[in-house]
Amino acid sequence: MSxxxxxxxxxxxxxxxxxxxxxxxxxxxxxxLLPAADDREQGKHRIYTQADVERVRxxxxxxDLLGLSLEEVSALLEAEDARAQLRREIRETEDPAEIKRIxxxxxxxISNQLELVRRRRRELEQLESELVTKRRSIHKRLGELDx
Amino acid sequence: MSxxxxxxxxxxxxxxxxxxxxxxxxxxxxxxLLPAADDREQGKHRIYTQADVERVRxxxxxxDLLGLSLEEVSALLEAEDARAQLRREIRETEDPAEIKRIxxxxxxxISNQLELVRRRRRELEQLESELVTKRRSIHKRLGELDx
DNA sequence: TGCTATTCTTACGTTTACGTAAACTTCTGC
DNA sequence: GCAGAAGTTTACGTAAACGTAAGAATAGCA
Numbered sequence: 001m002s003x004x005x006x007x008x009x010x011x012x013x014x015x016x017x018x019x020x021x022x023x024x025x026x027x028x029x030x031x032x033l034l035p036a037a038d039d040r041e042q043g044k045h046r047i048y049t050q051a052d053v054e055r056v057r058x059x060x061x062x063x064d065l066l067g068l069s070l071e072e073v074s075a076l077l078e079a080e081d082a083r084a085q086l087r088r089e090i091r092e093t094e095d096p097a098e099i100k101r102i103x104x105x106x107x108x109x110i111s112n113q114l115e116l117v118r119r120r121r122r123e124l125e126q127l128e129s130e131l132v133t134k135r136r137s138i139h140k141r142l143g144e145l146d147x
Numbered sequence: 148m149s150x151x152x153x154x155x156x157x158x159x160x161x162x163x164x165x166x167x168x169x170x171x172x173x174x175x176x177x178x179x180l181l182p183a184a185d186d187r188e189q190g191k192h193r194i195y196t197q198a199d200v201e202r203v204r205x206x207x208x209x210x211d212l213l214g215l216s217l218e219e220v221s222a223l224l225e226a227e228d229a230r231a232q233l234r235r236e237i238r239e240t241e242d243p244a245e246i247k248r249i250x251x252x253x254x255x256x257i258s259n260q261l262e263l264v265r266r267r268r269r270e271l272e273q274l275e276s277e278l279v280t281k282r283r284s285i286h287k288r289l290g291e292l293d294x
Numbered sequence: 295t296g297c298t299a300t301t302c303t304t305a306c307g308t309t310t311a312c313g314t315a316a317a318c319t320t321c322t323g324c
Numbered sequence: 325g326c327a328g329a330a331g332t333t334t335a336c337g338t339a340a341a342c343g344t345a346a347g348a349a350t351a352g353c354a
Contacts, residue, residue, distance in 0.1 A: 010321090012330065022331080027312060043319055045331055065270055067214055070311070096292055103292070107285050114278045121271045123212055124264055131261045138254050145243055145250070157351090159300065169301080174342060190349055192301055216340075 008047040018056055025056060033059055033074055066116060079109050155194040165203055172203060180206055180221055213263060226256050 011022045028034045029046075034055065040046065055077075062073045083106045090099050158169045175181045176193075181202065187193065202224075209220045230253045237246050 010330075011332095021312085023312065023314085026332090031311095043332055045320065061270075061274065064214055065267070065274060067211055100289065100292055103285055103289050107282065107289070110278055110282045110285065114275065114282065117271055117275045117278060120212070121268060121275060123208075124268045124271065127208065127212060128261065128264045128268060131257055131264060135254065135257045135261065138250055138257065142247065142250050142254070145247055157300075158302095168342085170342060170344085173302090178341095190302055192350065218340090 006050050008049060009053065011046050011048070014048045014053055014056065017053060018060060020056075020060070028056065028059060028070075031070060031074070033070060033077070066120065076113070083109065153197050155196060156200065158193050158195070161195045161200055161203065164200060165207060167203075167207065175203065175206060175217070178217060178221070180217060180224070213267065223260070230256065 009017070011025055015022045015025055025034070026046075029036050034052070037046070059070075059073055059077070062068050062076065063070065068076070083102075086102045086106075090102060093099060156164070158172055162169045162172055172181070173193075176183050181199070184193070206217075206220055206224070209215050209223065210217065215223070230249075233249045233253075237249060240246060
């Protein structure tokens with residue numbers, strides 16, 4: 001499974017990949033949405049892994065698709081990060097009650113997100129069906145025109 | 148069919164109905180998104196019909212659901228208004244070629260919107276299925292915990 | 295008719311999410 | 325090892341979409 005680690009990217013390449021700008025990526029780091037590599041010396045170039053790219057993509061997706069503010073995205077991702085951390089801790093825990101608690105909390109978060117996404121999807125479907133109806137009506141009139 | 152014309156509303160009532168504020172509604176009028184009743188004298192209260200409410204609702208829907216800027220919403224609604232106007236003119240036109248042209252233009256606009264909506268919906272569905280997968284994996288682990 | 299809640303107008307303020315500029319530094323290819 | 329492209333830091337700028345405040349006017353109601 002372990003994919004070959006793609007070559008590290010620079011900020012401009014990441015930006016182009018995602019259809020955004022370096023400024024945006026720096027900004028996300030600035031407000032804590034992206035982790036700042038703590039071993040980067042002042043003035044040195046930032047480097048990004050594939051995982052970093054995915055994270056930025058995820059940020060933009062939540063921002064655009066769900067219309068969340070960056071602060072909301074932040075809260076959401078922090079919760080996810082916390083869960084990821086806990087998942088690592090789980091490996092060292094033997095207490096099944098504790099594991100269960102952690103998993104159930106994660107479940108709660110995911111269910112909440114899912115609710116959000118589903119509500120949005122339903123609203124979009126509503127809008128879509130209204131448009132389809134409109135379109136059909138136009139088609140009908142165009143058809144009548146030919147008779 | 149003709150529904151009883153509900154009583155006219157004041158700006159605060161409209162705002163509450165839609166979960167927004169009077170300021171927002173005035174702002175939409177200010178930038179031309181909402182028509183300004185031309186018979187309202189300076190200082191008099193604005194009054195809104197049910198149709199007005201629906202228009203504001205539509206604006207907010209396009210804004211939130213599709214993530215359009217108010218300028219984009221404006222362009223989109225102006226196109227719709229123009230079509231509505233043309234539909235009225237159609238009744239006075241006998242030239243079928245002209246009618247056809249108008250209808251086909253409308254069709255184009257609607258199809259564009261539909262594409263936009265569908266793309267968004269598909270993206271949301273993608274996100275949704277990822278969340279479902281995550282959730283299932285957690286459920287599975289919770290299940291294993293009980294054995 | 296008077297009271298009070300609501301609205302109006304005007305105008306400046308605010309937040310979010312970056313854009314832009316400048317002066318300097320780091321990388322990378324040759 | 326150097327030229328040029330890309331990146332860094334700092335700091336001010338900005339556009340969109342309203343928020344807010346003040347002073348005056350209006351509208352529904354007792």
